[in-house]
Amino acid sequence: MTELFAALVPLVPVALLAGVVGLDVVSFPQAMISRPIVGATLGGAFLGAPEAGLVCGTALECLALESLPVGASRYPEWGSASVVAGAVAAVGATNSSFPDVGAFAVAVLVGIVTAWIGGWTMVQHRQLIARFARPRLDQLAAGSRNTVVGLQVFGMTLDLVRGALLGGLMYCLARPVATLVNAFWTVDEDLSRAVIVASVAAVAAAAVWKDFHAISGTRRLFVVSLAVGTLLVVAGA
Template structure:
């Protein structure tokens, strides 16, 4: 597939931007029903570009990476809503077949997730200004409601801007990898992703474990996965 074969029209771009707004606001501001998880957002991205299966594959890999970042306390975590959409759409636009394109799409999703985190922090600083002074808000509850809703709309805008700005460049970058022929280094590239998934799963498992005593369970889980593979169930 070449660049000329990828069609991302203005209509699709606008729908993607609107979806990006909805996915961006879901993660923290409203309503937190988890459409912002990569497994959903990347599938939506893939669906917008005509290949939800490709989007979901990107989303599945991103999930294994995102699971090691639970939002406990003040921990930083990737903003996966707009990022997943862009990654899933980019991979779907490239045909959703080439393994090299998958590698690039996942890295774009991961990087954009952390860029999204920076924008979340900026928005929190902006909220600080919007929601002050407290005295004025307490004396005028309607103003409090208005400002609170304004803050939520800013989050919608943030998600939309992220998708609007990164969708086209990301699609072009992923398509670059489509025509790349496998080489000797390609073996190490795949091995790198697979080992990355393994390391991420280990760290994610620990995030949900109550202490270190759960380590044999992750190996038992992997053994069960191996049985599924050998049994031809996947």
């Protein structure tokens, strides 16, 4: 019972964080805290392992480069998913350590699955808002301030609840799996991490290569960014 309670203690903060970060994807404030590298780092930090969350977030960021949120199209919801993945990556990790390779593998997989489910929930969220707004079309057309504000508050509140429920549920399901996989993982850690990193890097490379051919000036910006990043790493070392 004590172990179960200890496992469930992080549930509330992780769920609330997933709700807030998921809210940032579309609703408010769209301040980029929903990017995987931010959301996963926060998720890991809430469980005392920010570095593990950062490593997981970097891997998910490579995958998120492939998708671009555009209008009402369906796309993966990486905000809540990243928080869950970062929290799962923290299982077995310490404040200044890389994630255990078993938890790392589970975290990346859970991040992908949660992002896909999150995309579906966002579509349902929009449809529910549309049903809520339909009886109020006359007030909206007349420019009713109360109707507009009420609809916005309803939509944002619903989005917050959506992200929190999704994050809490997926964390509850994934944490024991990560603990179990950590206990039975036998593949060499360096090899395992190399396979995961190579897989996500291949997706990122494909996304960047596509941008090279679709967006003017992308190659120059990439070279400049790579040079500045390299200099910062060298200077920091």
